[in-house]
Amino acid sequence: EIVLTQSPATLSLSPGERATLSCRASQSIGSYLAWYHQKPGQAPRLLIYDASNRATGIPARFSGSGSGTDFTLTISSLEPEDLAVYYCQQRNSWPVTFGGGTKVEIK
Amino acid sequence: EVQLLESGGALVQPGGSLRLSCAASGFTFNTLVMSWVRQAPGKGLEWVSSISDSGTTTYYLDSVKGRLTISRDNSKNTLYLQMNSLRAEDTAVYYCAKWKDRRGSIFDSWGQGTLVTVSS
Numbered sequence: 001e002i003v004l005t006q007s008p009a010t011l012s013l014s015p016g017e018r019a020t021l022s023c024r025a026s027q028s029i030g031s032y033l034a035w036y037h038q039k040p041g042q043a044p045r046l047l048i049y050d051a052s053n054r055a056t057g058i059p060a061r062f063s064g065s066g067s068g069t070d071f072t073l074t075i076s077s078l079e080p081e082d083l084a085v086y087y088c089q090q091r092n093s094w095p096v097t098f099g100g101g102t103k104v105e106i107k
Numbered sequence: 108e109v110q111l112l113e114s115g116g117a118l119v120q121p122g123g124s125l126r127l128s129c130a131a132s133g134f135t136f137n138t139l140v141m142s143w144v145r146q147a148p149g150k151g152l153e154w155v156s157s158i159s160d161s162g163t164t165t166y167y168l169d170s171v172k173g174r175l176t177i178s179r180d181n182s183k184n185t186l187y188l189q190m191n192s193l194r195a196e197d198t199a200v201y202y203c204a205k206w207k208d209r210r211g212s213i214f215d216s217w218g219q220g221t222l223v224t225v226s227s
Contacts, residue, residue, distance in 0.1 A: 034213055036152075043202055043217040044144075044152060055207075055215060087152055091212035095168050096142075096154040 002026055002090050004099035012105040019075040021102045023088035028068045032092040035064055035073045037084040044087065048073065080106050109133040109216040111203050116221030123193050123225070129186040129203030129218055137161075137181040140206040142214065143188050145199035155201070156188065157212065171197075193225045 003026040013019055023033065031051040036044040046055040048064035051071060061076045075082055083106050088099040115127040129141070142157040156177040157166045165177050176189040186203050200220040207215035 032211065036214070038152075043219055044214070045217070046207070046213065046215045049207065049213045049215075050210075085151075089152070089154075089212075089214075094166055096157075096212045098152040098154065101151045 001095060002029060002093060002097050004088050004090060004097055006086075006088060006099035006102050008102060009100075010103045010105060012107055013078050014107040015078055015080055017078050019073075019078050019082070019104060021073040021075075021086055021104075023066075023071040023073070023099050025069045025071075025090060029090045029092035031067050032090055033064075033066070033071050034089045034091065035062075036087045036089065037082075038087065039081075039084045047086075075104075078104075078106065082106070109205070111205065111216060111218035113201065113203055113218040113221040116201065116223045118224045118226065119193055120227050121194060121225055125190045125193065125223060127188040127190065127201055127203075127221055127223070131184045131186065131203075131205070134205065134216075136179075136184040139208070140212075141177075141179060141186045142204045142206070142212065143177060143186075144202045144204055144214065144217075145197075146202070146220070147196075147199045150199075153199075154212070158186070190223070193223075195225050197223060198225045199223060 035048040038044045052064045085101045110132045112130045143155040158177045174192045178187045202220045204214035204217045207213040
């Protein structure tokens with residue numbers, strides 16, 4: 001099973017600041033990584049797939065990069081509505097696995 | 108507009124059974140893999156099971172094999188999860204999710220979830 005480790009556990013930033021979230025895989029997964037966010041009380045929503053492709057309707061301030069074992073989600077200028085827990089997920093091999101999440105707090 | 112509507116969650120005793128349903132609309136149901144993903148209270152996401160578009164191929168998390176069974180009825184656009192021999196650790200919100208396309212497990216639409224509580 002591929003283990004995804006996300007860091008930091010919590011990120012507290014002010015509106016307008018840049019957020020950088022990390023996801024590290026226990027073995028190479030190519031570019032088969034997706035990012036989701038989950039706002040309080042809501043279902044998860046797909047943000048990025050295959051490491052760097054924005055999903056439909058996702059604002060341009062969200063971007064993804066990386067390949068192999070190290071991946072990054074960047075929010076270029078944080079908005080108050082970006083308050084959420086962010087999860088990475090790999091689809092390189094079964095079982096599909098998710099990272100433990102990074103909670104983004106808005107100061 | 109894609110809609111996924113789960114139902115069937117309830118409080119059940121350890122060892123009990125439950126069947127979850129997910130009614131799908133807004134896309135061609137019989138062309139896409141469907142999945143169940145769960146989230147224990149206050150915890151992260153955990154993939155549980157997936158089923159091919161035709162229903163002939165299924166995948167399971169090891170800890171649920173032999174106890175949970177995924178199925179689908181393409182004539183009713185509905186996904187199911189039969190849950191037997193339930194344990195306390197199965198307590199979670201269960202989401203159904205659809206694959207974005209045939210490339211693989213990219214979950215581009217999710218239901219609102221249904222809560223399963225296993226407790227005596």
